[in-house]
Amino acid sequence: MSSGYDVGMTASAPTPRTGVAFLLAQLGAHAAGLFADRIAGLDLTPAQAGLLRMLAAAPGRSQRELAGDLGMPPSRFVPFADELEERGLIERRRNASDRRVYALHLTGKGEALLAELAQAGMAHEQQLCDALTDEERDRLLVLLRRMADQQGLRPDVHPGYRNLRPKPKP
Amino acid sequence: MSSGYDVGMTASAPTPRTGVAFLLAQLGAHAAGLFADRIAGLDLTPAQAGLLRMLAAAPGRSQRELAGDLGMPPSRFVPFADELEERGLIERRRNASDRRVYALHLTGKGEALLAELAQAGMAHEQQLCDALTDEERDRLLVLLRRMADQQGLRPDVHPGYRNLRPKPKP
């Protein structure tokens, strides 16, 4: 096999499969994809789920703040929030003292969906950690938390929303 | 703080920050982003780097095969390969026995760039594992490999190419 070429240090590719970095990227994309598929059953995209969680954690923030945390421009946030509002999951409330801003809140229906989301999240976690014992999972958690911390990643809020869209149903 | 609502199990969001799944997605996206930034200095996108590595590991494959492994339709692969060919990094060779297919190969220049890519990959790995001792990194590697294996992820080939484009330079 292996026809032509071989200039000096060809060898078996750089450091791809071997390294932690590659495995993290691979597993991370895999995890995000599985999660997207799972919550598609709730008619939610990862970004929508992210907003619901953010509103539960800190209600009443402005659209611009939320858009910033989700990594999207305000202009894109508007139709994004529109859909969730039309579905009765979130609510825009005018601020009396500054009538330019909307304070965003979860509705009762939104809270209920968030509970379903929690269950989906737990099942997702189990599916992903199926190859690990409980003790191993704990040790993994410690290491990953330390890495995330040292890399300056915020404890909550957006992994790689941005480019995840729902899949068509063939 | 924390105005309105609180329907039963509101609490502090589902299982986001806590779980392995979320941390993997977060760290994975972070790692992919850092790597993209780094190799942008070599005028390469992650997908381009992926193709170079694939050609080093298994030269002479057809465009359709490669496109499939990269997760892109053949129609998209054509201009993708065109650019790399114009830059003199890869080479299309007609198959004499079946003149429909092109066998793709790295050029000498491509091999040289691959060596630079290897260095970038090693620096990337170090940057990401900065918070870990060597022993911890080894233990992490064992756990991640086992997870990836059990999840059916192929040992090499594409993490989350697809949606990673180069950034504009402001």
Added chain:
DNA sequence: TATTGTTATACTCTATAACTATA
């Protein structure tokens, strides 16, 4: 007739930049 590589087209998404209403 089936398959490789290629081109063309139509569609989705996105960011940029105007616009309005409040301040």
Added chain:
DNA sequence: TATAGTTATAGAGTATAACAATA
């Protein structure tokens, strides 16, 4: 004048499907 939200528009990127050459 500056800022929150909104709308409009134009551009990039994509997949789908048609096409040509070869089998």
